[in-house]
Amino acid sequence: MALNTRQGPWAAWLWAGLLVLGLRLALGAAMGGAWLVLRPYLPFQPATGGVLAEALLGVWPRWDAVHYLTLAEVGYGGVSLGDTVFYPLYPLAVRLVALLLGGRFVVAGLAVSTVAAVAALAGLYRLSERRYGAASARWAVVALAVYPTAVFLVAPFTEALFLALTVWAFLFAADERWLGAGLMAGLAALTRGPGVLTVAALGALAWQQWRTRPAGAARWSWAARAGLGLALGVAGGPAFLAYRQAQGWASMGAVLREYSGVELLDPVRGVYYALAQVVAVPDLPTLLDLGSALLFGGLLVAMLARPRWRVGASAWLIYFGLNLLFDLSKHSLTAAAWQSLARYGLVLFPAFIGLGDWLAHQSARVRFIYLLLSSVGLLILSVLYALWFFIG
Numbered sequence: 001m002a003l004n005t006r007q008g009p010w011a012a013w014l015w016a017g018l019l020v021l022g023l024r025l026a027l028g029a030a031m032g033g034a035w036l037v038l039r040p041y042l043p044f045q046p047a048t049g050g051v052l053a054e055a056l057l058g059v060w061p062r063w064d065a066v067h068y069l070t071l072a073e074v075g076y077g078g079v080s081l082g083d084t085v086f087y088p089l090y091p092l093a094v095r096l097v098a099l100l101l102g103g104r105f106v107v108a109g110l111a112v113s114t115v116a117a118v119a120a121l122a123g124l125y126r127l128s129e130r131r132y133g134a135a136s137a138r139w140a141v142v143a144l145a146v147y148p149t150a151v152f153l154v155a156p157f158t159e160a161l162f163l164a165l166t167v168w169a170f171l172f173a174a175d176e177r178w179l180g181a182g183l184m185a186g187l188a189a190l191t192r193g194p195g196v197l198t199v200a201a202l203g204a205l206a207w208q209q210w211r212t213r214p215a216g217a218a219r220w221s222w223a224a225r226a227g228l229g230l231a232l233g234v235a236g237g238p239a240f241l242a243y244r245q246a247q248g249w250a251s252m253g254a255v256l257r258e259y260s261g262v263e264l265l266d267p268v269r270g271v272y273y274a275l276a277q278v279v280a281v282p283d284l285p286t287l288l289d290l291g292s293a294l295l296f297g298g299l300l301v302a303m304l305a306r307p308r309w310r311v312g313a314s315a316w317l318i319y320f321g322l323n324l325l326f327d328l329s330k331h332s333l334t335a336a337a338w339q340s341l342a343r344y345g346l347v348l349f350p351a352f353i354g355l356g357d358w359l360a361h362q363s364a365r366v367r368f369i370y371l372l373l374s375s376v377g378l379l380i381l382s383v384l385y386a387l388w389f390f391i392g
Contacts, residue, residue, distance in 0.1 A: 076088075
């Protein structure tokens with residue numbers, strides 16, 4: 001099949017569904033098996049439901065996932081001030097699904113993340129296929145599915161939902177369906193704070209479309225729809241911040257600093273502190289974040305330098321650059337300096353589109369080596385996650 005051809009409309013959903021199903025089963029088996037084997041040697045025991053239930057379900061809620069599931073169960077009124085920095089859409093979705101499942105919040109969290117992961121990979125496939133063809137699209141979603149921290153796509157975290165809403169915002173915007181694009185972007189901003197950055201990239205795409213439209217009343221009608229869509233995209237994040245202020249809670253920055261030891265700096269100081277920490281404390285989370293920064297920074301430079309990836313993709317690259325700069329600007333006083341950058345890289349979808357297009361043009365040997373190394377890394381990090389090692 002030629003690299004620039006497209007497949008049928010269901011190809012994206014088929015590939016996404018198969019990959020997420022494989023991810024769920026393979027990682028679940030590896031994590032549950034490791035837990036059963038190593039449990040007697042660990043200083044903690046299953047919390048609920050016995051050993052088998054812990055191996056099947058209990059290995060998934062770790063670190064921030066515990067906070068999201070607690071928020072879903074008791075709401076903001078039942079958690080500490082430190083948990084009020086988590087944005088509401090994901091726990092709300094989990095709560096609604098849990099009501100249908102008789103209060104099984106872990107199962108609901110896994111269900112929401114699974115459905116969102118399918119939607120995210122399907123959207124990624126369609127974005128890549130439109131520009132580079134079906135072969136590149138397949139490799140883009142494979143590259144994401146086997147990425148070493150892809151466990152967070154199917155664990156009770158926000159990455160899959162945020163990525164799904166973001167890529168579909170770009171798809172709607174590319175089709176000039178600006179109300180749908182704005183709704184997706186606004187919901188993304190209610191999922192994670194950096195979602196508001198998506199509007200800057202969508203604004204660049206709107207400007208490109210505006211310049212190509214003929215003059216006349218239809219142009220201004222289009223501009224009104226695009227403007228409303230962009231306004232919807234901006235609204236989500238500030239709406240949550242206004243809610244927090246109405247509750248009388250301390251500012252987001254103050255709470256993050258006090259409870260999580262995280263502060264936002266400029267990227268230069270963020271990079272400096274991160275490199276200093278690598279020298280002082282080269283532990284696993286720090287090395288994972290450094291490797292992620294080098295990988296995604298290198299991919300961004302490559303996409304900017306190569307015309308095939310740069311020309312006509314300015315909105316993608318604006319999104320990529322702004323989100324990467326935001327991640328590099330973080331500094332943790334209590335953990336890895338770029339706390340969770342290895343996880344946040346999952347939502348930098350243009351990087352996986354570029355990586356997929358590169359893989360589509362490589363030999364079978366290069367692809368095999370990539371799949372082998374990435375998959376082994378994914379299995380190792382997923383098992384460590386299940387055993388309560390912090391990986392992102």
